[in-house]
Amino acid sequence: MLLAILLILLQTGTTDLQISLTTEFSERRQIFLWIASFASFAVKVPMVPVHIWLPEAHVEAPTAGSVILAGIPSKLGTHGFLRFSIPMFPEATLCFTPFIYTLSAIAIIYTSLTTSRQIDLKKIIAYSSVAHMNLVTIGMFSRNIQGIGGSIPPMLSHGLVSSALFLCVGVLYDRHKTRLVRYYGGLVSTMPNLPTIFFSFTLANMSSPGTSSFIGEFPILVGAFQRNSLVATLAALGMILGAAYSLWLYNRVVSGNLKPDFLHKFSDSNGREVSIFIPFLFGGATVR
Template sequence: MDFPILTTMMLVPLAGAIACLFTPAATARLIALAATLVTFVLGIVLWANYDIGGAQWQFQENRELFAGFSYALGIDGIALMLIMLSVFLMPICILASWDAITKRVGEYMSAFLFMEVLMIGTFAAQDIFLFYIFFEAGLIPMYLIIGVWGGDNRIYASYKFFLYTLLGSVLMLVAMFWMVAEAGTSYIPALMQYSFPEGAQMWLWLAFFASFAVKVPMWPFHTWLPDAHVQAPTAGSVILAGVLLKLGGYGFIRFSLPMFPEASAEFAWFVFALSMVAVIYTSLVALVQADMKKLIAYSSVAHMAIVTVGLFAFNVQGLEGAMIVMLSHGLVSGALFLCVGVIYDRLHTREIERYGGLSFNMPYYALFFLLFTMASIGLPGTSGFVGEFLSLAGIYQSSSLVALICTTGIILGAAYMLYLYRRVAFGTQKNADAAAMSDITAREWAMMAPIAAVVLWMGVYPESFLAPMRADIAVLDARIASAAPASDANLAAGTPRAEAANAVEYALEGEH
């Protein structure tokens, strides 16, 4: 396409963000919804015109602004899927805020639209410094959304969110300057093919890890996340869990693995160790939570741990599984936060004990909540199953011990999610105010039905989402294959069946 569609996808919400600052509340809501819907339509055009099996980098735009810095955009299949996740969730966030936000509505809508610009820019940037600008600037609107429109303890949560994520990125910026001086270019595709000295790779990997581990977030860098989720408005939690957490995983895919493959292999055990602790520890913590939002926040840490072990499994199944888990988690966790927001808007409490028996008076709500609960657990036929199955299959090829421990996360996930659902949707109706709540409205149908449809689509036919990424994941796998750490798997794929057949044949010959 000659049309600069990536720039246009950023200009539309940017124009909407500026317009929202100078219009009344009702008009700002309409402008924000229109801008996000137009951007989503452009995203569909982007996906429809993406040439699967074509050039690795497509829709490229490149304008040198000054020496050493270019306005360079372009996407591969991995970036395409994450951009689609962003533009799909954004109109839903605007709908979720329609009645819930009543003060400074124009500024609130502007912050969301500006964040959409930065998310698209982060995934599309092909200059390393342009990436850094988009990556870090995304902190500002989320900081404002939590700090201005959040809960009672919003100032503490917003400062904690900002400081954790900003401090982790200072080392990354220093590493970027060294890399550009060493390689002589700031162009990300070129840096992905450059062979940095193995000794330097260790320090560079650690510098990038300091930023990406906080963004994911990995244990023990996760402590900002529950506070941020609890204090953020519903739409803030949706976009934080749905897209912003994926920036860390995207960073590992785009920088740590292809640029520092030897260092990634050396530190794989470290990533595995932190991820195994995260799966067990945060799942157990989620099991005892009394606040619904905090429970879902801790579950996010456990699910993203499956992403990190999949990425560092050093095989195609692990990489594909990690990407599908990221997409699925973005949809399902966002939907679960929407489910919390629906009943919070009615009763203004997130305490699990205040509810019960909602399936009697809110049957449609209970149905959506059940679907997203099962998707979070990984029920076959939903998006959660596809991603977790691929990730665990990839992890098993690398380490059976890591696969065993991470698989317990599925059991623990079922425990805390089903326990949550039983207490909210089933049982006796203990409180008259909860029993009197009305079922979901047309606006809430419009929020949750599209996510439910995509969750089922991804679960039934994941090829739609895997196909655009497959060639790029194969390129990444070829790049890191030579550095892959030793596996504890003694048999190659397909060998066990062949050896079993030979053993049976040998035994039969012996009998004769």
């Protein structure tokens, strides 16, 4: 990315984005600059095969670190595509659109299937984040009103929903000192408030109608169908898989019988914890 900025500086004499957007680059230089910028943005999204760092980073990070990581850094890649690569290098973007479609479709299906096999609560949410953000890249590179317009709300919504889910995991970990799914079950009988909050954000994570995620991801599918029906079908399949693993996670953690051998009865979410979730709930409503 730094190399791309230096080359733009040599040609335009400035690093001002607005001036650079009005500069016409040759097709060969566009391709080189697009690849250079893609190398950095793909890591931030993240896209396959440079996505491995995100689940591991979430697992090792404390709750506050996961909230920040889900809310801000993972949006820098898609924001870079939208503000930098697509408008500045239109010919190269058109050339590499099939490549982006392929990587994004693979990432959506692969991470959705991988999520359903995870046993760590944080890894489940992290892998689902990869699927959501790659759906955003499909919308951006559709290069139509529905795709680009629909890709902006999911970036905002995902930052709120994913961060709130990590907070839910943090509340559980503070009480039970484990993030392994097999140790949970029947929490609704001992902690009725937290499962209600957890369910609200689970619905948003699976892009249910009426949630902030749905308002953006549905137009993305519409825009993708106009460009490539196969990619749009795979993206829709990824959304179905997302609903499957989201409901599976909620059912395993909240429903069923309490496991007294592993879990002890703790107090429900206190006022301080509930007050933390309120901005995320209202923020999601604002996105809509």
